[in-house]
Amino acid sequence: MKSIKIFAPATVANLSCGFDVLGCCLDTIGDEMIISITEEPGVKITKIEGADLPFETHKNVAGVAVESFLSAYGKDIGVTIEIYKKIKAGSGIGSSAASSAGAVWAINHLLGNPFTPQKLVEFAMQGEKLASGNAHADNVAPALLGGFTLVRSYSPLDIIKLHSPKDLVMTVIHPQIEVKTSDSRSVIKHNVTLKKAIQQWGNVGGLVAGLFTEDYDLIGRSLEDVIIEPLRSILIPEFDTVKKAAIQKGALGAGISGSGPSIFALSKGMKTANDVADTIKDIYSKTGIDFDIHISKINDQGVKIIN
Amino acid sequence: MKSIKIFAPATVANLSCGFDVLGCCLDTIGDEMIISITEEPGVKITKIEGADLPFETHKNVAGVAVESFLSAYGKDIGVTIEIYKKIKAGSGIGSSAASSAGAVWAINHLLGNPFTPQKLVEFAMQGEKLASGNAHADNVAPALLGGFTLVRSYSPLDIIKLHSPKDLVMTVIHPQIEVKTSDSRSVIKHNVTLKKAIQQWGNVGGLVAGLFTEDYDLIGRSLEDVIIEPLRSILIPEFDTVKKAAIQKGALGAGISGSGPSIFALSKGMKTANDVADTIKDIYSKTGIDFDIHISKINDQGVKIIN
Known part of the structure; x- marks a missing residue:
């Protein structure tokens, strides 16, 4: 065996x-x-x-x-x-x-x-x-x-x-709520405007370029979702507050992990990722919702x- | 002065x-x-x-x-x-x-x-x-x-x-017809399906990745437009024939240049780009439409x- x-x-x-x-x-x-x-x-x-x-x-x-x-x-x-x-x-x-x-x-x-x-x-x-x-x-x-x-x-x-720039660190908060798959699917619209689709593929191009050139600023500017996040984020308590606070603490960007309810924030360096985690903990501690926080380099x- | x-x-x-x-x-x-x-x-x-x-x-x-x-x-x-x-x-x-x-x-x-x-x-x-x-x-x-x-x-x-991989060569045919800007705009739809938008941004990501890694095959696979080209190409005589023939002759991909009527084909190496030009010339010579052909490395x- x-x-x-x-x-x-x-x-x-x-x-x-x-x-x-x-x-x-x-x-x-x-x-x-x-x-x-x-x-x-x-x-x-x-x-x-x-x-x-x-x-x-x-x-x-x-x-x-x-x-x-x-x-x-x-x-x-x-x-x-x-x-x-x-x-x-x-x-x-x-x-x-x-x-x-x-x-x-x-x-x-x-x-x-x-x-x-x-x-x-x-x-x-x-x-x-x-x-x-x-x-x-x-x-x-x-x-x-x-x-x-x-x-x-x-x-x-x-x-x-x-390519994975080596200084990228993820902070992920998992709020222990259940978001039903049917709910997270039903909020998504089958059609999008061409204008928003173009914004989205501009950002995809920017994110891929930022990863290959290790341009952390560009990675941050490209972490923008004009199509799904505005619809799905309403299912995640405190999403906007967490995202805004993470970016204020120095995260390059933040968004929904998968179809949620976890929220990710991507930072340059472990110190910023830890600061971001502390801030998110503060916000979530006030909600009464149980949560896990993970901090991880890219594997x-x-x-x-x-x- | x-x-x-x-x-x-x-x-x-x-x-x-x-x-x-x-x-x-x-x-x-x-x-x-x-x-x-x-x-x-x-x-x-x-x-x-x-x-x-x-x-x-x-x-x-x-x-x-x-x-x-x-x-x-x-x-x-x-x-x-x-x-x-x-x-x-x-x-x-x-x-x-x-x-x-x-x-x-x-x-x-x-x-x-x-x-x-x-x-x-x-x-x-x-x-x-x-x-x-x-x-x-x-x-x-x-x-x-x-x-x-x-x-x-x-x-x-x-x-x-x-990044520009150095072996990329463009073949461009300009059929000397007038495509009115109003026509080339009016065929575009304001809404697209999310499914097609995702395909498109997958390809944008692939094309950008292919350019940075000089992966000519990936560049070719990513040169796909599921949204605009199917609508606009009907305004360009022989578009489908030219595209198909260019790819058969070895071009990585082909599409509409700007809003047309020019068609571009992207190849690896000058020899292929020349072969592609010859094939396109053959096709267009039979249409009776005047045309120019340009062959150019990326500047x-x-x-x-x-x-």
């Missing part, structure tokens, strides 16, 4: 202007998983700690992602999965993506990397489909490739790894082996 | 997915201008060759751009402008932008560069406003900064110079001094 223990990272998707296409990988928050290849064929989830998730393979995102992997791999091998969940479900920082991405990355590693990271994204997307009904890639891509990623296209799937590696 | 002779380059704006935000600067097609600073105050256009354009300063795009420059400069100096027009009006490769950009660049140079290129873009935009009613920057920005440029935002104006410098 071959076995590895891995860190399966949390991720921040959307990144303001980059709705549905951009995401980045975190370093200090993530699940742990132990994945093993066994002699007896079949996928088994043998342990789940930290969350109330199904053990049935076809109902578990990691199980579904692994089945998708094995179906392409073609050989009848056995896999056992242990999940030590640290990322809370429904937090908006890629909880399901971490499990899907972690599981397929680990098996690929144990088998001598028969598949490219791009292909692993496809398998992990099947887990996302189970979790949300939509096989989106904007969390599993950064979890698997690390750093900042762009989903240029879904048909065909085309994932681009961008340029993605899923990784731990002891 | 101080005087310089300059090359004022043609430019390709929009670049498929980058409608209204992306543009690039050409090297083998452009106007020539002689700009002088004189003792007698006032802006005078003393010579225009190659086009039937107004000599009255306030009716001439170069005149208007220079007036805008001088108004910010604050000193009462004299300027004479000679224009040797080579870019045909209405071609869709930045004819008016070349005149506006060339004039303000030259005066700035003669005065010891009191203004940044970004500021020059603002002055030159006044010429564009006269030409089209709309102070757009997507031609004057690449003419002034060279290479590929992104207009991240208009309010405030934020122009970003991108990373923008406006430049010539002897």
Whole structure:
């Protein structure tokens, strides 16, 4: 039996202007998983700690992602999965993506990397489909490739790894409220004005350029979402106050992580990220809502082996 | 009297997915201008060759751009402008932008560069406003900064110079038909679906990433416009045939230059760009429509001094 223990990272998707296409990988928050290849064929989830998730393979995102992997791999091998969940479900920082991405990355590693990271994204997307009904890639891509990623296209799937300036630090607040997926979807409009769409793709271009040139100011100026954030932010208590305060404390920009309710603020340097965290804590402490705060550098590696 | 002779380059704006935000600067097609600073105050256009354009300063795009420059400069100096027009009006490769950009660049140079290129873009935009009613920057920005440029935002104006991979070569065909600005505007819809907007900003991100990483394949995959081109291309004879043939001959991608009627094809290497030109010539020769073909590397410098 071959076995590895891995860190399966949390991720921040959307990144303001980059709705549905951009995401980045975190370093200090993530699940742990132990994945093993066994002699007896079949996928088994043998342990789940930290969350109330199904053990049935076809109902578990990691199980579904692994089945998708094995179906392409073609050989009848056995896999056992242990999940030590640290990322809370429904937090908006890629909880399901971490499990899907972690599981397929680990098996690929144990088998001598028969598949490219791009292909692993496809398998992990099947887990996302189970979790949300939509096989989106904007969390599993950064979890698997690390750093900042762009989903240029879904048909065909085309994932681009961008450059990660090393001083970027994320502060993420997770307010422990439930935002129903149906609510966070229903506020989005199917049509947008061309004018706003142009503003948005100008900012996407600026953000990508800022990442490659390590122009932190440009990154900050580009972290602007004129389409989704104005609609979705009303579902997140104190969003505007948190965003404004984070930027006043020196954050380059702030926005909704995934479909919320987590809010991210991106800063240059750990000191600013800590200051931003303190400010957000102050604001949220007054609301009576429980919350977690995460501070993390960008994890340029993605899923990784731990002891 | 101080005087310089300059090359004022043609430019390709929009670049498929980058409608209204992306543009690039050409090297083998452009106007020539002689700009002088004189003792007698006032802006005078003393010579225009190659086009039937107004000599009255306030009716001439170069005149208007220079007036805008001088108004910010604050000193009462004299300027004479000679224009040797080579870019045909209405071609869709930045004819008016070349005149506006060339004039303000030259005066700035003669005065010891009191203004940044970004500021020059603002002055030159006044010429564009006269030409089209709309102070757009997507031609004057690449003419002034060279290479590929992104207009991240208009309010405030934020122009970003991108990286230009050195093997990129443009083939541009200008079919000598008139496409009325009112027609090319009226076919555009004010609303787009969010789905198409996301595809478009995925491609903008991919194109910018491809330019910075010199990933020619990615540049090609990203040269896709799902919003404007399907509507505007019907105004350009043989657009689909030309685009398809260019890509078959090896072009990375092709699209409408500016608001047309010119069509651009972007290739890696001069040989492919020449092959593409030959193919396009074959197609257009059969239409009975007069046309010009330009083949040009990307001009990373923008406006430049010539002897």
